[in-house]
Amino acid sequence: MSNMRTAIYPGSFDPVTLGHLDIIRRASVMFDRLIVAVMHNQNKKPMFSVEERMEFLRRTTVELSNVEIASFGGLLADYARQQDACAVVKGLRAVSDFEYEFQMALANRKLNPQLDTVLLMTSAEYMYLSSSVVKDIAVHGGSVAGFVPDRIMQDIVRRTRKEG
Ligand code: COA
Numbered sequence: 129m130s131n132m133r134t135a136i137y138p139g140s141f142d143p144v145t146l147g148h149l150d151i152i153r154r155a156s157v158m159f160d161r162l163i164v165a166v167m168h169n170q171n172k173k174p175m176f177s178v179e180e181r182m183e184f185l186r187r188t189t190v191e192l193s194n195v196e197i198a199s200f201g202g203l204l205a206d207y208a209r210q211q212d213a214c215a216v217v218k219g220l221r222a223v224s225d226f227e228y229e230f231q232m233a234l235a236n237r238k239l240n241p242q243l244d245t246v247l248l249m250t251s252a253e254y255m256y257l258s259s260s261v262v263k264d265i266a267v268h269g270g271s272v273a274g275f276v277p278d279r280i281m282q283d284i285v286r287r288t289r290k291e292g
Pocket residue numbers: 138139140141142145146147148151167168169170172202203204205218219220221231232233235236250254257258259260261
């Protein structure tokens with residue numbers, strides 16, 4: 129077994145925002161290997177395909193050499209076992225996020241006792257941000273500059289105009 133410490137940052141990433149990127153950057157220096165995993169949230173109907181979401185993430189993280197982009201359709205606890213990951217990383221934006229994250233962390237650890245959850249406090253400037261906010265602004269013709277990475281901005285605008 130290697131000594132490499134792997135963490136997984138799971139999410140819908142529909143699409144990735146500057147808030148997610150902040151968490152990715154900070155987590156990438158805490159672990160040897162960080163897998164950003166596009167996963168399925170059964171309560172959501174995504175706007176972007178899994179491939180599109182992965183491509184946006186790849187484009188956004190090319191400089192981060194220990195970050196990998198992946199997708200998985202099953203349970204996070206199983207994926208973590210498969211990847212030999214010791215931790216799940218999530219961003220915490222407000223107290224209101226806490227109860228849900230606490231519940232998920234306990235459920236994931238019950239399913240995989242090796243798996244701990246590390247909650248990083250979101251940087252203050254991204255506290256209000258979510259992927260839904262970005263999509264809502266874009267669909268209504270607003271500017272998403274300062275919400276999503278510059279590199280994917282045009283694609284978000286093009287795709288949401290088509291949908292809207
Ligand atoms: N900056 C900006 N936005 C953030 C953020 C941050 N740091 N952290 C979270 N958000 C946003 C997300 O974009 C998301 O926005 P949206 O609701 O508009 O899409 C929202 O906050 C909620 O994020 P999160 O709670 O992380 O939900 P998610 O859908 O992104 O991810 C999964 C949930 C996919 C990780 C979860 O459903 C999962 O693990 N699925 C796999 C199946 C499984 O194992 N289920 C059992 C778990 S116990």
